[in-house]
Amino acid sequence: MKDHRRPPPPPSAAAAGEPPLNPLDRQQCPGSSVFKASDALPLPLYLTNGVFFAIFFSVAYFLLHRWREKIRTSTPLHVITLSEIAALVSLVASVVYLLGFFGVVNAEKVFDDQLTIISPDKGEEAKKMLSQEDEEIVRSVVEGSTPSYSLESKIGDCRRAAGIRRAAVERLTGQSLKGLPLDGFDYESVLGQCCEMPVGYVVVPVGVAGPLLLDGREYTVPMATTEGCLVASTNRGCKAIYVSGGATSTVLRDGMTRAPVVRFGSARRAAELKLFLEEPDNFDSLAVVFNRFPQKLIGKKMIGGHDIALYNPCLP
Structure with missing residues (x-):
């Protein structure tokens, strides 16, 4: 005599110490399937839609044809046969299905647009959010109790000071500095040198002109500019100097x-x-x-x- 036993249920996520997975979270998990209203149908979606579309048009044609015959024979329209009753029921059922199908699809589309899926870029931005300590410093700068120019000396981190100053400026002006880059620059190099109270940096395109033959040596001249044709005209001048044998220079005074x-x-x-x-x-x-x-x-x-x-x- 065999002993038939029901296999134990698989351990749930809650029992394993993991939070239960929300069905809506399946869209946020890579590789997981997305549940739709059509997943519960026994037939494929395209086949089901084809069947109901065929029923709708065929029944509508049948009822219009019967209506035309009743008008020709002066038969009252409210007098209907069993086949006409079945046709009306089929017409209503197909209309209800088609309206429900397209309504659900549109609702799913709107709902999907409202879902926020955290991308790697947004995750990086979340990591860059100010800490509680930085928030307090930003608040003190906005209130005027902490001078903006003293952030570098007070914090000891030029990049962090620039981020705090940037947040304070955004709150004081009510304008966003999102288009101004912040990361990717060495703020230590400009401390006490060429720029005070930085909040970001501007990327300027750099072109090269040359070679410039000067005092028997060739130089490639980098030029950072946004003025059109400036590098091109300088390059033509360098070429003219090069073809003519180069240029010589003399320092008359240094000061x-x-x-x-x-x-x-x-x-x-x-x-x-x-x-x-x-x-x-x-x-x-x-x-x-x-x-x-x-x-x-x-x-x-x-x-x-x-x-x-x-x-x-x-x-x-």
């Missing part, structure tokens, strides 16, 4: 020009200062106060209304 501006109450006072500085006898008295090397200060003076700009190249 850095500074132009402090002095503002007076009237243009006459500005002109008086210009005349005063152009006198060689007055230059020595100024050099005692401002510079130990007056012989190396050679510059021009430009007057603009009440202002006078003093162009002085600082020579080594």
